[in-house]
Amino acid sequence: MGRKFIDCREMPSDIKCSLALVADTENELVEAAVMHAVNVHHHQDTPELRSMIRSAIHEGSPAEAPRQTA
Structure with missing residues (x-):
């Protein structure tokens, strides 16, 4: 069983959320997300x-995530 993840950077958001969540099971990941x-x-x-x-x-x-340059 491999790890699973959701990357908030892929979702449309006004706050530019950069959180990524990782879990061993789909149910655990869905609950956290x-x-x-x-x-x-x-x-x-x-x-x-x-x-x-x-x-x-x-x-x-x-x-x-790509590094941001100032």
């Missing part, structure tokens, strides 16, 4: 949100 979406992005915990999160899950680990 829902908590983040509700608490940080003020979404409602709905079946539609959970479905969107599940569709954004990738296998492996997130890529390192």
Whole structure:
């Protein structure tokens, strides 16, 4: 069983969230991502949100973000 991740950088956001969540199981990852979406992005915990999160899950680990230059 491989790791799974969701990268918030892939989601449309006004706050340019850079959080990436990684877990061993899809259910654990969905629960963590829902908590983040509700608490940080003020979404409602709905079946539609959970479905969107599940569709954004990738296998492996997130890529390192490109370095920002000033």
